[in-house]
Structures are given as C-alpha cells and as structure tokens.
Amino acid sequence: MICCARCGLEYPSDTKIWRCTCKGELEYQNQHKDNIPPPEGLALRPHSIWRYREVLPRLEDEDIVTLGEGCTPCVTAKWHGFPVWFKLDFLCPTGSYxxxxxxxxxxxxxxxxxxxxxxxxxxxxxxxxxxxxxxxxxxxxxxxxxxxxxxxxxxxxxxxxxxxxxxxxxxxxxxxxxxxxxxxxxxxxxxxxxxxNPFFLEGMKTLAYEIWEECARSEMIPDWVVVPAGYGSCALGAYRGFLDLVNQGRLSQIPKLIIVQAENCAPIYHAYLRGEARVAPVRGTGTAAEGIACSNPIRGTEVLRAARKSDGLVMAVSEEEINSAAVKLAKDGIFVEPTSAVVGAALGRLIDSGVILENDIALGILTGIGLKAGTLTHSSGIF
Ligand SMILES: [Zn+2]
Missing domain, CATH: 3.40.50.1100 (Rossmann fold)
Known part of the structure; x- marks a missing residue:
C-alpha cells in the first residue's frame, strides 16, 4: 500500500501516480516485511541490495532489474589525525549510490x-x-x-x-x-x-543494512554516520534503515546522523539553525556540489526530523572546504565528485572542533565518483 504523507489517503501499491491528489508525497507501507536474519544467515545471499529481500518491496524474481548494486566496500582513512571509515558507495554500477x-x-x-x-x-x-x-x-x-x-x-x-x-x-x-x-x-x-517515488527510498534503506552487516562482523557500529543532502534520500534511507534495525532488535540505537549541505544552497541547514520544525525553500547560489544543489527539498522537513531524532546535526560547508576535502581525499586514493567531498569537509570540521572524539567511530558515505565531474572540478580550480 502507498499512503500520502500529507493527508493520509491510501492507495494500492500498483496505482500509477507519482504524488497524491492533494499534491503530497507518497510513502510505501510494507505490509509483508519480515525480520532480517543475523549476519551469518546472509553469507550466501546475492552480492547486491537484493540480499535484504525481506525488507524490500515484494516483487517477483522476473521483475527484479539489477546490475549488482550495493555491497560497496568500507575503507579506513586517517582524517585530520583521527581514524575514520569511508563507505565507497560511488562504486555502484553507474558510479553513484x-x-x-x-x-x-x-x-x-x-x-x-x-x-x-x-x-x-x-x-x-x-x-x-x-x-x-x-x-x-x-x-x-x-x-x-x-x-x-x-x-x-x-x-x-x-x-x-x-x-x-x-x-x-x-x-x-x-x-x-x-x-x-x-x-x-x-x-x-x-x-x-x-x-x-516512495519505492526509490525503500532501496536507499539498504545503506543502513549494509553498514550494520559489515560492522556487526567486527562488532563495531558507528557512533556517527555522515551523509550529503540535497533532496536528502541518502539521509532518509539511512535513517529509516537504521530505525528498522532497531525495531527488529538488530541494533541497540541509531547512529547519530550528520547531514551535510553546501553553504551556497542549504535549506535544511537554515531550518536546523533557526530551530524551526519545517524546511522552507531558499534561493540557492552556485556550488561545485551540483548533486545537492536543491533549494526546495520535497521531504526536507522529514530529513531535518531524522537528524534531530538520531541526536545528530545538520551542517553546511563552504566551497573552499569542499575543494580542499576533494583534494585531500584524492591524495589518499579516493576520487569523488565535489558533492561527496562535503562529507570529508564536515568530518574535518567536526574533528578539529572536538565534536567527534578520537575513540568515536565515524563513517562517511561517499556517494558519487569523481570521473564524471572532470569539467566541473577543473573549472572550479579543484584539480
Ligand atoms: Zn494527500
């Protein structure tokens, strides 16, 4: 069933609509959801997001369109003197999460x-x-x-x-x-x-399942998870996935979400800073972080709520910070687009200012590969 987040009207899942008649956004209510098995029960599953079939919308095998997306590596790095984790989600089949x-x-x-x-x-x-x-x-x-x-x-x-x-x-x-x-x-x-599309968001939840599965093996769950946000699908997907895992008893608590925007276009950050409950549109100016240059995010208010409910925070980083983080990541062998470098910029500032402590486990999700942004990074003087 799909349900309007604004007026509550319900529709069958196969209704060909993209939003409610009231113009509200739709949410998918999974009535067939089962609990995910413990990590050892997943070992022989497909190497893609479809290994978490219990929590994804119910589909026939022949309808599943897959290119082996997901199951991306997490690597360690030394960042502003502290050990951190980066999830290389830009290694999905088309170069982005x-x-x-x-x-x-x-x-x-x-x-x-x-x-x-x-x-x-x-x-x-x-x-x-x-x-x-x-x-x-x-x-x-x-x-x-x-x-x-x-x-x-x-x-x-x-x-x-x-x-x-x-x-x-x-x-x-x-x-x-x-x-x-x-x-x-x-x-x-x-x-x-x-x-x-509400089904898109369901797929984004697998970010949380993967982080949980990877970390459960080493019995480490991150204290902080850092994500870039334009429309906020990465943030919302991760939040909802972690929430599912808590509800299933697989996690004791949700990691604190750090949601990062570019200063030049930061509606969610502005609402957060002013202590407001709702996100209002802003007039954005240009940013090298083109993938998150969104002045009026559809689910912005919910993204803001996810940051607060996880006990996390919303940040905005400058063009200079983005450029410098992109260069620093590349010098460590990680070539991402400026949109993803905002994660490195935020981590750097939080480490330098003592918000993230040395023994904290912090994981940044790097969403987009650097190869597609060559003209952009060149014209911005980054590379
Ligand atoms: Zn509605």
Whole structure:
C-alpha cells in the first residue's frame, strides 16, 4: 500500500501516480516485511541490495532489474589525525549510490507494466535511471539542467535515453519535466522521479543494512554516520534503515546522523539553525556540489526530523572546504565528485572542533565518483 504523507489517503501499491491528489508525497507501507536474519544467515545471499529481500518491496524474481548494486566496500582513512571509515558507495554500477533506489523503483515500475518513463535529475540519478530503464527495456527521457557535467550527459545518452536540457534552476528542471508529463495526454509515460517515488527510498534503506552487516562482523557500529543532502534520500534511507534495525532488535540505537549541505544552497541547514520544525525553500547560489544543489527539498522537513531524532546535526560547508576535502581525499586514493567531498569537509570540521572524539567511530558515505565531474572540478580550480 502507498499512503500520502500529507493527508493520509491510501492507495494500492500498483496505482500509477507519482504524488497524491492533494499534491503530497507518497510513502510505501510494507505490509509483508519480515525480520532480517543475523549476519551469518546472509553469507550466501546475492552480492547486491537484493540480499535484504525481506525488507524490500515484494516483487517477483522476473521483475527484479539489477546490475549488482550495493555491497560497496568500507575503507579506513586517517582524517585530520583521527581514524575514520569511508563507505565507497560511488562504486555502484553507474558510479553513484542512486543505483540502490533506482533498482527498486524500476523493478516496481516493470512489475506494473510501465514501458515509458521520464525523470528529472542533476545528473547522477538520470544516469542511473537511464541504465536501469535500458536493462528493463523501457523508453526513457531525462530532463537535466543545461549546465550538467558533460560526462554525466554522455553517460545518459550512452544508455540510450533522450536528454532534455533546461535552462534555469534544479526546480525549473523538475517543473518542466512535470509539465511534459501532464501535457502528454496518452497517459502512457510515467513520471519516475527518484525524489518523489516512495519505492526509490525503500532501496536507499539498504545503506543502513549494509553498514550494520559489515560492522556487526567486527562488532563495531558507528557512533556517527555522515551523509550529503540535497533532496536528502541518502539521509532518509539511512535513517529509516537504521530505525528498522532497531525495531527488529538488530541494533541497540541509531547512529547519530550528520547531514551535510553546501553553504551556497542549504535549506535544511537554515531550518536546523533557526530551530524551526519545517524546511522552507531558499534561493540557492552556485556550488561545485551540483548533486545537492536543491533549494526546495520535497521531504526536507522529514530529513531535518531524522537528524534531530538520531541526536545528530545538520551542517553546511563552504566551497573552499569542499575543494580542499576533494583534494585531500584524492591524495589518499579516493576520487569523488565535489558533492561527496562535503562529507570529508564536515568530518574535518567536526574533528578539529572536538565534536567527534578520537575513540568515536565515524563513517562517511561517499556517494558519487569523481570521473564524471572532470569539467566541473577543473573549472572550479579543484584539480
Ligand atoms: Zn494527500
């Protein structure tokens, strides 16, 4: 069943809608969810997010569209003098963590018989949706901001998707895409928006399951988990996954979530700083962290609530901090896009200011590979 987060209206899971009639965002209520086995019971499962089948939406085997997403490595690093962990989630099949959610979203759309989709994206999600649509045999059109990194556009095109480049902000791109769906009178094309789709978020929960499985083997669970946030799917997915694990008795408590935005576009941070309950839109300016340049996050208020409920915090980092963290990560062999470098920047500041202590276990999730952002990092003077 899917349920509107705003008015509570319920719909069957196979209803072809992307938001409620009240314009509220939808949530998936998994009525078939079973408890996950202990780590030793998972050893022989597939090496992908589908190893956590009990907690994912129920799908027939033939509808699952997978490229082996997830099961990404965690590596240690010395960061500002302290040992930390980085989860290299940019090693998913299309070079970003988005593949987790997209695999679940496209599988669900396949099960519903959807043959044609459109999506708007700042680049990485578009590439991911294009890849999984290609694998599912769906027609796909991706709306992108006209200043999207050329390598991301080339990747989307390579998978066979059509590209519509829109001048304007990320919000303008989303609105242009929604308008195109409304104007398509056939009703054949589905708006497969990773930011609106509730099944996408279900896939993002696997981040938490993986961290738990990896750490349970060494009997270490992180005190802090650091994530970048634009629309906040990484933060919300991790929070909900950890919450599931606590409810199942697999974890004693949720790690403190550190949610990081770019100073130049930080609506969630502004609400956090002012002690507000709701996130209001901001007018963002440019940032090298293009993947999180979101001025009006759909589930922003819930992301803010997740930070507070986990006893964590929301931060915003400067362009200088982002550049310097990207360089520092690369010098340690880890090449990520500026959007991911915000995690390193936040960790650095929290270590330097004594919030993270030497014996704390801190894990940063690195979401996007550096290879696609070459023009961007060059024009920003990072590399
Ligand atoms: Zn509603």
């Amino acid at each position: 988005k593949d987790r959610g997209v695999s679940v979203m496209i599988s669900h759309l396949k099960q519903m018989g959807v043959r044609s989709i459109v999506e708007d994206s700042s680049g990485n999600a578009g590439a991911s949706v294009a890849a999984y649509a290609a694998r599912a045999g769906m027609e796909c059109t991706i709306f992108v901001p006209s200043d999207t990194s050329p390598a991301k556009l080339a990747q989307i095109r390579a998978y066979g998707a059509k590209i519509k480049a829109i001048d304007g902000t990320r919000q303008d791109v989303a609105e242009a895409c929604q308008k195109a769906v409304e104007e398509d009178g056939s009703g054949e094309t589905f708006y497969a928006s990773h930011n609106w």
